Amino acid sequence: MKKTKSLYHGHRFPASVISQAVRWYFRFQLSLRDIEELLFERGVVVSHESIRRWTDKFGAGFARQVKTARRQPGSTWHLDEMFVTQGGEPWLLWRAVDEHGIELDILLQKRRDKAAAKRFFKRVLAGCSKVPKKIVTDQLRSYPAAKAEIPELVNVKHVFVKACARVNNRAENSHQSTRERERRMRGFRLPERTQSFLSCFGPIRQHFALKRHLLRASLYRKQLAARFEAWRLFTGIVQAASTVFSDTTVRADISSRGTVT
Known part of the structure; x- marks a missing residue:
């Protein structure tokens, strides 16, 4: 039987180092040079350019794995758009989340018209x-105009949030993490890279960002351990008795993946 190549074939660093660097970049507000320093502290000498290539190569695949394993989206969609600057020009970042705050998708577009709304709905x-x-x-009038032209959504109930109540709009609140990361990165620069980064950033960040204030400490640790176990499966890591980072082996039953949101 033909043996399939490893996901990390051709890389001189082990899978545990690469997946850890990718996770840090999308989970925390760290720059590539911050991660370079953290890895150096752990005895791993790698340049920030290598880390950038790792995030470009593996980020999208890991994000897809996370989205596949999480629970099914809720029955309510919250859609909103925010302005981001790209090369000195304003662009619209469209985002959709469900009633649980789980990001469904994002799309960076130049316009805010019916065609743009229809493209995002699809x-x-x-x-x-x-x-x-x-x-x-x-x-925004583009939403009902676009919705009316999509057969699957014609009969779906459409609720409009008034301007004075926007603080209660779940989609509005979902932009906060993007704004924080935008400030940390001193702004986004290229539309293609912004789309690529944010498509990975949302799912991977949310995979580990549990609602800690709603959980007992013991339950929080149990669910977080399950997330780490799932991450090791997503990234193809075989957990050895001793790894580069001396991680504690978790025995969380991955059958509880239904709790992964």
Whole structure:
């Protein structure tokens, strides 16, 4: 039987180092040079350019694995758009989340018209197995105009959030982590790289960002251990008795993956 090549074939660093660097970059507000320093502290000498190539090569695949393993999206979609600057020009970052705050998809576009809204609706539908029961948006007229032209969404209930109540819009709140990362990176520069980065950033960050304030300490640690175990499966790591980082081996039953949101 033909043996398949490892995901990390051709890389001189072990899978544990590469997956750890990718996780740090998308999970925390760390620059590539910050990660270079953290790895050096652990005896791993690697340049920040190598780390950048790792995030470009493996980030999208890991994010897909996370999205596949998480629970099914809720029946309510919250859609919103925010302005981001790209090369000195304003662009619109469209985002959709469900009622649990789980990011469904994002799309960076130049315009805010009906065609842009329709393009985003179709993108979100393509990534979800079920049509929502309710859609919540702001009062941008592009949303109902685009929704009326998509057969799957014609009969879906559409709720508009008033301007005075925008602070309660779940989609508005979901932009906070992106804004924080944008400031840490001193702004986004190229549309293609911004789209690529944010498509990975949302799912990977949320995989580990549990709602700690709603969980007992013991339950939080148990669920976080399950997330780390799932991450090792996503990234193809065989957990040895001793690794580069001397991680504690968790025995969380991966059958509880249903808790991974």
